[in-house]
Amino acid sequence: MICKNCSSSSRLRAVMYILGTCLGISRLPVVAWAKDKEIRILESSGRGPYPMMLKEKFDYYNTEYDPASELMKRPFTAYADFQSLAYDEGVFDYVIASDVFEHVREDAKGFSEIFRVLKKGGAFILTVPYNHEWEQTLTRVKVEGDKDIELLPPEYHGGGGQTLAYRTYGRDLPDRLRSFGFSVALLNFDAPQLAITRQVAFVAIKEGYLDVTKYHFFETDARMEPHRASPLFLFRLFSFLKYNSLSVPHFISEVRRRVSDRFPKS
Structure with a gap:
Protein backbone atom coordinates (compact mmCIF):
# COMPACT_ATOMS: atom_id res chain seq x y z
CA MET A 1 0.00 0.00 0.00
CA ILE A 2 1.62 3.24 -1.20
CA CYS A 3 1.02 6.56 0.57
CA LYS A 4 -0.60 9.15 -1.71
CA ASN A 5 1.25 11.96 0.04
CA CYS A 6 4.85 10.73 0.20
CA SER A 7 4.88 7.51 -1.88
CA SER A 8 6.17 5.47 1.07
CA SER A 9 5.33 1.76 1.21
CA SER A 10 3.52 0.09 4.10
CA ARG A 11 6.81 -1.58 5.12
CA LEU A 12 8.66 1.73 5.31
CA ARG A 13 5.86 3.29 7.35
CA ALA A 14 6.03 0.30 9.70
CA VAL A 15 9.78 0.78 10.18
CA MET A 16 9.26 4.47 11.02
CA TYR A 17 6.40 3.53 13.36
CA ILE A 18 8.74 1.17 15.21
CA LEU A 19 11.50 3.79 15.35
CA GLY A 20 8.94 6.28 16.66
CA THR A 21 7.89 3.72 19.29
CA CYS A 22 11.52 3.38 20.38
CA LEU A 23 11.73 7.17 20.62
CA GLY A 24 8.35 7.44 22.39
CA ILE A 25 6.77 9.50 19.59
CA SER A 26 5.05 6.90 17.39
CA ARG A 27 1.80 8.86 17.23
CA LEU A 28 3.44 11.76 15.43
CA PRO A 29 4.27 11.76 11.71
CA VAL A 30 8.01 11.74 11.04
CA VAL A 31 7.92 15.28 9.71
CA ALA A 32 6.69 16.45 13.14
CA MET A 52 15.77 13.12 4.03
CA MET A 53 13.63 13.81 7.10
CA LEU A 54 15.79 11.69 9.41
CA LYS A 55 18.92 13.47 8.15
CA GLU A 56 17.42 16.81 9.09
CA LYS A 57 16.34 15.70 12.57
CA PHE A 58 19.07 13.31 13.75
CA ASP A 59 22.74 12.49 13.25
CA TYR A 60 21.70 10.09 10.50
CA TYR A 61 23.80 8.16 7.98
CA ASN A 62 22.07 6.45 5.08
CA THR A 63 24.62 4.21 3.39
CA GLU A 64 24.96 2.11 0.25
CA TYR A 65 27.05 -0.98 -0.36
CA ASP A 66 29.61 -0.55 -3.13
CA PRO A 67 32.62 -2.89 -3.00
CA ALA A 68 34.43 -0.66 -5.51
CA SER A 69 34.27 2.40 -3.25
CA GLU A 70 37.21 3.26 -1.00
CA LEU A 71 34.77 5.24 1.14
CA MET A 72 33.49 2.01 2.68
CA LYS A 73 36.73 1.88 4.64
CA ARG A 74 36.03 5.28 6.22
CA PRO A 75 33.37 6.08 8.85
CA PHE A 76 30.51 8.53 8.42
CA THR A 77 30.39 8.45 4.63
CA ALA A 78 27.61 7.49 2.22
CA TYR A 79 28.98 3.95 1.91
CA ALA A 80 29.25 1.03 4.34
CA ASP A 81 29.82 -2.71 4.31
CA PHE A 82 27.68 -4.12 7.12
CA GLN A 83 29.97 -7.17 7.20
CA SER A 84 32.92 -4.93 8.11
CA LEU A 85 31.85 -1.53 9.43
CA ALA A 86 34.45 1.24 9.65
CA TYR A 87 33.17 2.53 13.00
CA ASP A 88 34.37 2.33 16.58
CA GLU A 89 32.42 0.34 19.16
CA GLY A 90 29.26 1.81 20.63
CA VAL A 91 28.71 4.84 18.41
CA PHE A 92 25.07 4.40 17.22
CA ASP A 93 21.78 4.60 19.07
CA TYR A 94 19.87 2.86 16.29
CA VAL A 95 20.70 0.75 13.27
CA ILE A 96 18.03 0.17 10.60
CA ALA A 97 18.13 -2.53 7.95
CA SER A 98 14.88 -2.86 6.02
CA ASP A 99 14.88 -5.83 3.63
CA VAL A 100 18.66 -5.72 3.36
CA PHE A 101 20.03 -8.74 5.22
CA GLU A 102 18.74 -11.33 2.79
CA HIS A 103 21.28 -9.77 0.41
CA VAL A 104 24.20 -9.64 2.88
CA ARG A 105 26.58 -12.35 1.77
CA GLU A 106 27.74 -13.32 5.27
CA ASP A 107 24.92 -12.20 7.50
CA ALA A 108 26.54 -13.51 10.71
CA LYS A 109 29.35 -11.00 10.24
CA GLY A 110 26.74 -8.30 9.71
CA PHE A 111 24.83 -9.12 12.91
CA SER A 112 28.10 -9.16 14.86
CA GLU A 113 29.17 -5.81 13.45
CA ILE A 114 25.86 -4.16 14.23
CA PHE A 115 26.06 -5.41 17.82
CA ARG A 116 29.57 -3.97 18.04
CA VAL A 117 28.75 -0.46 16.77
CA LEU A 118 25.53 -0.05 18.78
CA LYS A 119 25.63 1.70 22.12
CA LYS A 120 24.59 -0.32 25.15
CA GLY A 121 20.81 -0.32 25.11
CA GLY A 122 20.79 0.65 21.43
CA ALA A 123 18.25 -0.88 19.06
CA PHE A 124 18.61 -2.75 15.77
CA ILE A 125 15.39 -2.49 13.71
CA LEU A 126 15.26 -5.25 11.12
CA THR A 127 12.87 -6.41 8.42
CA VAL A 128 13.62 -9.35 6.11
CA PRO A 129 11.68 -11.83 3.98
CA TYR A 130 10.47 -14.14 6.77
CA ASN A 131 8.37 -17.30 6.95
CA HIS A 132 7.29 -18.23 10.47
CA GLU A 133 6.24 -21.67 9.26
CA TRP A 134 9.86 -22.59 8.56
CA GLU A 135 11.91 -23.86 11.48
CA GLN A 136 15.16 -22.98 9.72
CA THR A 137 16.25 -20.24 7.34
CA GLY A 159 15.25 -1.60 -7.92
CA GLY A 160 15.42 -3.24 -11.32
CA GLY A 161 15.81 -6.66 -9.67
CA GLN A 162 19.59 -6.46 -9.56
CA THR A 163 20.40 -7.66 -6.02
CA LEU A 164 20.88 -11.38 -5.34
CA ALA A 165 18.99 -12.85 -2.36
CA TYR A 166 21.12 -15.31 -0.40
CA ARG A 167 18.36 -16.55 1.90
CA THR A 168 14.78 -16.34 3.18
CA TYR A 169 14.64 -16.32 6.97
CA GLY A 170 12.79 -18.77 9.22
CA ARG A 171 12.03 -19.09 12.93
CA ASP A 172 15.71 -19.57 13.81
CA LEU A 173 16.39 -15.85 13.20
CA PRO A 174 15.50 -14.62 16.73
CA ASP A 175 17.78 -17.24 18.30
CA ARG A 176 20.56 -16.34 15.88
CA LEU A 177 20.28 -12.68 16.93
CA ASN A 188 3.72 -9.09 13.87
CA PHE A 189 1.32 -6.17 13.61
CA ASP A 190 -0.72 -3.82 11.53
CA ALA A 191 -1.80 -0.23 12.15
CA PRO A 192 -4.89 0.52 10.03
CA GLN A 193 -5.06 4.13 11.20
CA LEU A 194 -1.69 4.67 9.49
CA ALA A 195 -2.51 2.44 6.50
CA ILE A 196 0.13 -0.06 7.64
CA THR A 197 -0.81 -3.53 6.49
CA ARG A 198 0.33 -6.67 8.34
CA GLN A 199 4.11 -6.53 8.79
CA VAL A 200 6.74 -8.68 10.50
CA ALA A 201 9.74 -6.91 12.00
CA PHE A 202 12.39 -7.50 14.65
CA VAL A 203 13.72 -5.19 17.36
CA ALA A 204 17.04 -6.32 18.86
CA ILE A 205 18.45 -4.49 21.89
CA LYS A 206 22.16 -4.55 22.76
CA GLU A 207 22.97 -5.57 26.33
CA GLY A 208 19.80 -4.07 27.66
CA TYR A 209 16.42 -4.94 29.09
CA LEU A 210 13.80 -5.42 26.38
CA ASP A 211 10.45 -4.11 27.57
CA VAL A 212 8.20 -6.06 25.22
CA THR A 213 5.12 -4.09 26.34
CA LYS A 214 6.69 -1.06 24.68
CA TYR A 215 6.30 -2.75 21.32
CA HIS A 216 2.77 -4.07 21.85
CA PHE A 217 0.27 -2.11 19.81
CA PHE A 218 -2.74 -1.96 22.11
CA GLU A 219 -6.41 -1.45 21.27
CA THR A 220 -6.02 2.25 22.03
CA ASP A 221 -3.74 2.47 19.00
CA ALA A 222 -6.29 0.69 16.83
CA ARG A 223 -9.00 3.17 17.91
CA MET A 224 -6.94 6.20 16.99
CA GLU A 225 -8.68 8.44 14.51
CA PRO A 226 -7.31 8.07 10.98
CA HIS A 227 -5.63 11.11 9.48
CA ARG A 228 -8.20 12.91 7.35
CA ALA A 229 -7.36 14.97 4.30
CA SER A 230 -8.95 18.36 4.86
CA PRO A 231 -7.50 19.44 8.26
CA LEU A 232 -4.02 18.39 7.13
CA PHE A 233 -4.07 20.15 3.78
CA LEU A 234 -1.81 23.05 4.77
CA PHE A 235 0.52 20.77 6.72
CA ARG A 236 0.82 18.41 3.75
CA LEU A 237 1.37 21.33 1.40
CA PHE A 238 4.15 22.62 3.66
CA SER A 239 5.72 19.17 3.82
CA PHE A 240 5.55 18.80 0.06
CA LEU A 241 7.23 22.15 -0.55
CA LYS A 242 9.89 21.59 2.09
CA TYR A 243 10.83 17.99 1.34
CA ASN A 244 10.28 17.94 -2.42
CA SER A 245 10.42 21.30 -4.14
CA LEU A 246 13.21 22.55 -1.86
CA SER A 247 15.18 19.31 -2.00
CA VAL A 248 16.44 19.36 -5.55
CA PRO A 249 19.78 17.56 -4.89
CA HIS A 250 18.00 14.69 -3.16
CA PHE A 251 15.41 14.51 -5.94
CA ILE A 252 18.08 14.44 -8.64
CA SER A 253 20.08 11.73 -6.83
CA GLU A 254 16.94 9.59 -6.49
CA VAL A 255 16.16 10.01 -10.20
CA ARG A 256 19.71 9.03 -11.12
CA ARG A 257 19.57 5.99 -8.84
CA ARG A 258 16.27 4.82 -10.27
CA VAL A 259 17.42 5.31 -13.84
CA SER A 260 20.62 3.40 -13.04
CA ASP A 261 18.57 0.58 -11.48
CA ARG A 262 16.19 0.50 -14.41
CA PHE A 263 18.86 0.70 -17.11
CA PRO A 264 22.05 -0.85 -15.68
CA LYS A 265 25.24 -0.40 -17.61
CA SER A 266 26.18 -3.42 -19.65
Whole structure:
Protein backbone atom coordinates (compact mmCIF):
# COMPACT_ATOMS: atom_id res chain seq x y z
CA MET A 1 0.00 0.00 0.00
CA ILE A 2 1.62 3.24 -1.20
CA CYS A 3 1.02 6.56 0.57
CA LYS A 4 -0.60 9.15 -1.71
CA ASN A 5 1.25 11.96 0.04
CA CYS A 6 4.85 10.73 0.20
CA SER A 7 4.88 7.51 -1.88
CA SER A 8 6.17 5.47 1.07
CA SER A 9 5.33 1.76 1.21
CA SER A 10 3.52 0.09 4.10
CA ARG A 11 6.81 -1.58 5.12
CA LEU A 12 8.66 1.73 5.31
CA ARG A 13 5.86 3.29 7.35
CA ALA A 14 6.03 0.30 9.70
CA VAL A 15 9.78 0.78 10.18
CA MET A 16 9.26 4.47 11.02
CA TYR A 17 6.40 3.53 13.36
CA ILE A 18 8.74 1.17 15.21
CA LEU A 19 11.50 3.79 15.35
CA GLY A 20 8.94 6.28 16.66
CA THR A 21 7.89 3.72 19.29
CA CYS A 22 11.52 3.38 20.38
CA LEU A 23 11.73 7.17 20.62
CA GLY A 24 8.35 7.44 22.39
CA ILE A 25 6.77 9.50 19.59
CA SER A 26 5.05 6.90 17.39
CA ARG A 27 1.80 8.86 17.23
CA LEU A 28 3.44 11.76 15.43
CA PRO A 29 4.27 11.76 11.71
CA VAL A 30 8.01 11.74 11.04
CA VAL A 31 7.92 15.28 9.71
CA ALA A 32 6.69 16.45 13.14
CA TRP A 33 9.41 14.71 15.17
CA ALA A 34 11.59 17.03 17.23
CA LYS A 35 15.17 17.58 16.13
CA ASP A 36 17.79 15.88 18.30
CA LYS A 37 21.27 15.69 16.79
CA GLU A 38 22.49 13.73 19.83
CA ILE A 39 20.67 10.67 18.44
CA ARG A 40 22.87 8.84 15.93
CA ILE A 41 21.32 6.45 13.41
CA LEU A 42 22.88 4.18 10.80
CA GLU A 43 20.81 2.76 7.95
CA SER A 44 21.59 0.63 4.92
CA SER A 45 19.92 1.49 1.62
CA GLY A 46 17.18 3.70 3.05
CA ARG A 47 14.57 4.51 0.42
CA GLY A 48 11.56 6.75 0.07
CA PRO A 49 11.05 10.16 1.70
CA TYR A 50 12.20 9.26 5.21
CA PRO A 51 16.01 9.44 4.86
CA MET A 52 15.77 13.12 4.03
CA MET A 53 13.63 13.81 7.10
CA LEU A 54 15.79 11.69 9.41
CA LYS A 55 18.92 13.47 8.15
CA GLU A 56 17.42 16.81 9.09
CA LYS A 57 16.34 15.70 12.57
CA PHE A 58 19.07 13.31 13.75
CA ASP A 59 22.74 12.49 13.25
CA TYR A 60 21.70 10.09 10.50
CA TYR A 61 23.80 8.16 7.98
CA ASN A 62 22.07 6.45 5.08
CA THR A 63 24.62 4.21 3.39
CA GLU A 64 24.96 2.11 0.25
CA TYR A 65 27.05 -0.98 -0.36
CA ASP A 66 29.61 -0.55 -3.13
CA PRO A 67 32.62 -2.89 -3.00
CA ALA A 68 34.43 -0.66 -5.51
CA SER A 69 34.27 2.40 -3.25
CA GLU A 70 37.21 3.26 -1.00
CA LEU A 71 34.77 5.24 1.14
CA MET A 72 33.49 2.01 2.68
CA LYS A 73 36.73 1.88 4.64
CA ARG A 74 36.03 5.28 6.22
CA PRO A 75 33.37 6.08 8.85
CA PHE A 76 30.51 8.53 8.42
CA THR A 77 30.39 8.45 4.63
CA ALA A 78 27.61 7.49 2.22
CA TYR A 79 28.98 3.95 1.91
CA ALA A 80 29.25 1.03 4.34
CA ASP A 81 29.82 -2.71 4.31
CA PHE A 82 27.68 -4.12 7.12
CA GLN A 83 29.97 -7.17 7.20
CA SER A 84 32.92 -4.93 8.11
CA LEU A 85 31.85 -1.53 9.43
CA ALA A 86 34.45 1.24 9.65
CA TYR A 87 33.17 2.53 13.00
CA ASP A 88 34.37 2.33 16.58
CA GLU A 89 32.42 0.34 19.16
CA GLY A 90 29.26 1.81 20.63
CA VAL A 91 28.71 4.84 18.41
CA PHE A 92 25.07 4.40 17.22
CA ASP A 93 21.78 4.60 19.07
CA TYR A 94 19.87 2.86 16.29
CA VAL A 95 20.70 0.75 13.27
CA ILE A 96 18.03 0.17 10.60
CA ALA A 97 18.13 -2.53 7.95
CA SER A 98 14.88 -2.86 6.02
CA ASP A 99 14.88 -5.83 3.63
CA VAL A 100 18.66 -5.72 3.36
CA PHE A 101 20.03 -8.74 5.22
CA GLU A 102 18.74 -11.33 2.79
CA HIS A 103 21.28 -9.77 0.41
CA VAL A 104 24.20 -9.64 2.88
CA ARG A 105 26.58 -12.35 1.77
CA GLU A 106 27.74 -13.32 5.27
CA ASP A 107 24.92 -12.20 7.50
CA ALA A 108 26.54 -13.51 10.71
CA LYS A 109 29.35 -11.00 10.24
CA GLY A 110 26.74 -8.30 9.71
CA PHE A 111 24.83 -9.12 12.91
CA SER A 112 28.10 -9.16 14.86
CA GLU A 113 29.17 -5.81 13.45
CA ILE A 114 25.86 -4.16 14.23
CA PHE A 115 26.06 -5.41 17.82
CA ARG A 116 29.57 -3.97 18.04
CA VAL A 117 28.75 -0.46 16.77
CA LEU A 118 25.53 -0.05 18.78
CA LYS A 119 25.63 1.70 22.12
CA LYS A 120 24.59 -0.32 25.15
CA GLY A 121 20.81 -0.32 25.11
CA GLY A 122 20.79 0.65 21.43
CA ALA A 123 18.25 -0.88 19.06
CA PHE A 124 18.61 -2.75 15.77
CA ILE A 125 15.39 -2.49 13.71
CA LEU A 126 15.26 -5.25 11.12
CA THR A 127 12.87 -6.41 8.42
CA VAL A 128 13.62 -9.35 6.11
CA PRO A 129 11.68 -11.83 3.98
CA TYR A 130 10.47 -14.14 6.77
CA ASN A 131 8.37 -17.30 6.95
CA HIS A 132 7.29 -18.23 10.47
CA GLU A 133 6.24 -21.67 9.26
CA TRP A 134 9.86 -22.59 8.56
CA GLU A 135 11.91 -23.86 11.48
CA GLN A 136 15.16 -22.98 9.72
CA THR A 137 16.25 -20.24 7.34
CA LEU A 138 16.15 -21.28 3.70
CA THR A 139 19.59 -20.88 2.14
CA ARG A 140 19.32 -19.98 -1.52
CA VAL A 141 23.01 -19.35 -2.13
CA LYS A 142 25.70 -21.14 -0.12
CA VAL A 143 28.84 -19.16 0.65
CA GLU A 144 32.16 -21.02 0.55
CA GLY A 145 35.15 -18.71 0.71
CA ASP A 146 34.98 -16.47 -2.33
CA LYS A 147 32.52 -18.75 -4.09
CA ASP A 148 28.75 -18.44 -4.24
CA ILE A 149 27.04 -21.80 -4.82
CA GLU A 150 23.45 -21.55 -5.99
CA LEU A 151 21.29 -24.14 -4.22
CA LEU A 152 18.04 -22.81 -5.70
CA PRO A 153 17.15 -20.82 -8.81
CA PRO A 154 18.51 -17.30 -8.22
CA GLU A 155 16.14 -14.72 -6.79
CA TYR A 156 16.80 -11.01 -7.23
CA HIS A 157 15.24 -8.05 -5.42
CA GLY A 158 15.70 -4.30 -5.32
CA GLY A 159 15.25 -1.60 -7.92
CA GLY A 160 15.42 -3.24 -11.32
CA GLY A 161 15.81 -6.66 -9.67
CA GLN A 162 19.59 -6.46 -9.56
CA THR A 163 20.40 -7.66 -6.02
CA LEU A 164 20.88 -11.38 -5.34
CA ALA A 165 18.99 -12.85 -2.36
CA TYR A 166 21.12 -15.31 -0.40
CA ARG A 167 18.36 -16.55 1.90
CA THR A 168 14.78 -16.34 3.18
CA TYR A 169 14.64 -16.32 6.97
CA GLY A 170 12.79 -18.77 9.22
CA ARG A 171 12.03 -19.09 12.93
CA ASP A 172 15.71 -19.57 13.81
CA LEU A 173 16.39 -15.85 13.20
CA PRO A 174 15.50 -14.62 16.73
CA ASP A 175 17.78 -17.24 18.30
CA ARG A 176 20.56 -16.34 15.88
CA LEU A 177 20.28 -12.68 16.93
CA ARG A 178 20.29 -13.68 20.61
CA SER A 179 23.49 -15.64 20.05
CA PHE A 180 25.27 -12.34 19.36
CA GLY A 181 24.06 -10.86 22.65
CA PHE A 182 20.83 -9.15 21.59
CA SER A 183 17.53 -9.23 23.40
CA VAL A 184 14.97 -9.79 20.64
CA ALA A 185 11.31 -9.02 20.02
CA LEU A 186 9.44 -10.31 16.97
CA LEU A 187 6.67 -7.91 15.98
CA ASN A 188 3.72 -9.09 13.87
CA PHE A 189 1.32 -6.17 13.61
CA ASP A 190 -0.72 -3.82 11.53
CA ALA A 191 -1.80 -0.23 12.15
CA PRO A 192 -4.89 0.52 10.03
CA GLN A 193 -5.06 4.13 11.20
CA LEU A 194 -1.69 4.67 9.49
CA ALA A 195 -2.51 2.44 6.50
CA ILE A 196 0.13 -0.06 7.64
CA THR A 197 -0.81 -3.53 6.49
CA ARG A 198 0.33 -6.67 8.34
CA GLN A 199 4.11 -6.53 8.79
CA VAL A 200 6.74 -8.68 10.50
CA ALA A 201 9.74 -6.91 12.00
CA PHE A 202 12.39 -7.50 14.65
CA VAL A 203 13.72 -5.19 17.36
CA ALA A 204 17.04 -6.32 18.86
CA ILE A 205 18.45 -4.49 21.89
CA LYS A 206 22.16 -4.55 22.76
CA GLU A 207 22.97 -5.57 26.33
CA GLY A 208 19.80 -4.07 27.66
CA TYR A 209 16.42 -4.94 29.09
CA LEU A 210 13.80 -5.42 26.38
CA ASP A 211 10.45 -4.11 27.57
CA VAL A 212 8.20 -6.06 25.22
CA THR A 213 5.12 -4.09 26.34
CA LYS A 214 6.69 -1.06 24.68
CA TYR A 215 6.30 -2.75 21.32
CA HIS A 216 2.77 -4.07 21.85
CA PHE A 217 0.27 -2.11 19.81
CA PHE A 218 -2.74 -1.96 22.11
CA GLU A 219 -6.41 -1.45 21.27
CA THR A 220 -6.02 2.25 22.03
CA ASP A 221 -3.74 2.47 19.00
CA ALA A 222 -6.29 0.69 16.83
CA ARG A 223 -9.00 3.17 17.91
CA MET A 224 -6.94 6.20 16.99
CA GLU A 225 -8.68 8.44 14.51
CA PRO A 226 -7.31 8.07 10.98
CA HIS A 227 -5.63 11.11 9.48
CA ARG A 228 -8.20 12.91 7.35
CA ALA A 229 -7.36 14.97 4.30
CA SER A 230 -8.95 18.36 4.86
CA PRO A 231 -7.50 19.44 8.26
CA LEU A 232 -4.02 18.39 7.13
CA PHE A 233 -4.07 20.15 3.78
CA LEU A 234 -1.81 23.05 4.77
CA PHE A 235 0.52 20.77 6.72
CA ARG A 236 0.82 18.41 3.75
CA LEU A 237 1.37 21.33 1.40
CA PHE A 238 4.15 22.62 3.66
CA SER A 239 5.72 19.17 3.82
CA PHE A 240 5.55 18.80 0.06
CA LEU A 241 7.23 22.15 -0.55
CA LYS A 242 9.89 21.59 2.09
CA TYR A 243 10.83 17.99 1.34
CA ASN A 244 10.28 17.94 -2.42
CA SER A 245 10.42 21.30 -4.14
CA LEU A 246 13.21 22.55 -1.86
CA SER A 247 15.18 19.31 -2.00
CA VAL A 248 16.44 19.36 -5.55
CA PRO A 249 19.78 17.56 -4.89
CA HIS A 250 18.00 14.69 -3.16
CA PHE A 251 15.41 14.51 -5.94
CA ILE A 252 18.08 14.44 -8.64
CA SER A 253 20.08 11.73 -6.83
CA GLU A 254 16.94 9.59 -6.49
CA VAL A 255 16.16 10.01 -10.20
CA ARG A 256 19.71 9.03 -11.12
CA ARG A 257 19.57 5.99 -8.84
CA ARG A 258 16.27 4.82 -10.27
CA VAL A 259 17.42 5.31 -13.84
CA SER A 260 20.62 3.40 -13.04
CA ASP A 261 18.57 0.58 -11.48
CA ARG A 262 16.19 0.50 -14.41
CA PHE A 263 18.86 0.70 -17.11
CA PRO A 264 22.05 -0.85 -15.68
CA LYS A 265 25.24 -0.40 -17.61
CA SER A 266 26.18 -3.42 -19.65
